[in-house]
Amino acid sequence: MRSREKLTHAMADLLWEDGYAATSPKRVLTRAGVGQGSMYHYFSGKHELAVEAIRELADQYVENSSVLDEDAPPLDRISRYLMQPRPGLRGCKVGRLTQDPQVFADDEMIGLVAGAFDVALSKWTKVIDEAIACGELPAETNSTQLAMTLASVLQGGYVLARAYRSQKPMDEAIAGAISLLNTAKSQAAASTE
Amino acid sequence: MRSREKLTHAMADLLWEDGYAATSPKRVLTRAGVGQGSMYHYFSGKHELAVEAIRELADQYVENSSVLDEDAPPLDRISRYLMQPRPGLRGCKVGRLTQDPQVFADDEMIGLVAGAFDVALSKWTKVIDEAIACGELPAETNSTQLAMTLASVLQGGYVLARAYRSQKPMDEAIAGAISLLNTAKSQAAASTE
DNA sequence: GTCTATATTTCGATAGAC
DNA sequence: GTCTATCGAAATATAGAC
Secondary structure, three states, X not given: XXXXXXXXXXXXXXXXXXXXXXXXXXXXXXXXXXXHXXXXXXXXXXXXXXXXXXXXXXXXXHHHHHHHHOOOOHHHHHHHHHHOOOOOOOOOOOHHHHOOHHHHHOHHHHHHHXXXXXXXHHHHHHHHHHHHHXXXXXXXXXXXXXXXXXXXXXXXXXXXXXXXXXXXXXXXXXXXXXXXXXXXXXXXXXXXX | OOHHHHHHHHHHHHHHHHOOOOOOHHHHHHXXXXXXXXXXXXXXXXXXXXXXXXXXXXXXHHHHHHHHHOOOOHHHHHHHXXXXXXXXXXXXXXXXXXXXXXXXXXXXXXXHHHHHHHHHHHHHHHHHHHHHHOOOOOOOOOHHHHHHHHHHHHHHHHHHHHHHOOOHHHHHHHHHHHHHHHHHHHHHHHHOO
């Protein structure tokens, strides 16, 4: 691996774990296993390196949402995506960054985060619209709102998991959301009879 | 106001805004308008001051959940609590702290956060159980799970609001959750007919 | 390209005057 | 109790050798 890549990977890791403020250039260098000169050769400083690292995290996040595009009944895809294994205690690679004060204050960095959510939310909206079209969800369903709700359950699940230092609250939150969706499903089925 | 209080208020403010790592004792002193000696007179250092400040934030959070205890139909209380005005861009006073690496790593600080959520979640569970008892929600509803789900929608709403630097995604997420609850309500009504 | 040495500033804490 | 002066360590960045 090239020094440049080692640096962005190390920075991405540390951003996810420790946040921007607590991640010093020195720690990045140590973890990457390169000298100080390499970093200032490729990047103008901590900020530029962080931007590159966030780009990497955002790309990974988008890749993970591909389940929503698969070829299966819409509600199945939704459940499957909701139930994907998630590291509740570490937090969402992208969502965590929104709560990082330095990231939030920086137009470029928060822009990358918003861009990642944009991609995922448009997939959510699409699959919900498909569920409505094939009668798996009530016709009155507002797909934009429901997409936000489901994305929020995941993001909020991470918050509760970290508060309790346990995966369980997050799993329960997700199970509760799936129950609500199933209730909506039977409602939709009843109204088409 | 006493110096001690000025210090804890300033620290609470800065913790909420900028997080633990980025909040230096000097900034706290400046904002509180006291000298350096005062801080080390009352507190052993930054950590002890932060613990005291988090205690303050946790108390404020718990106070805000009192709507759930009021005297009104359970689902009304739930909707009202969900629709309470919230500063999406600033984030939740308590939830934000779970994503702060230094807070998360500290037993005492994260314990205070978990304690605040405990109080709120038990209120959520109670009001949901009451809704089930009076037929406003289906009998099969798992109140623990639904409590986690609703708390997650709020916490996740803050995440989306900050990602987009807009209150709107949070409001939509909450509206979507209320729609799901209303669907469940009509389901419950139908099954008792 | 990659390294080490070093400069400058800020951090967190202590000392000691009043 | 509250203040200012100051310390030692770490953060961020630059200089310059190889």
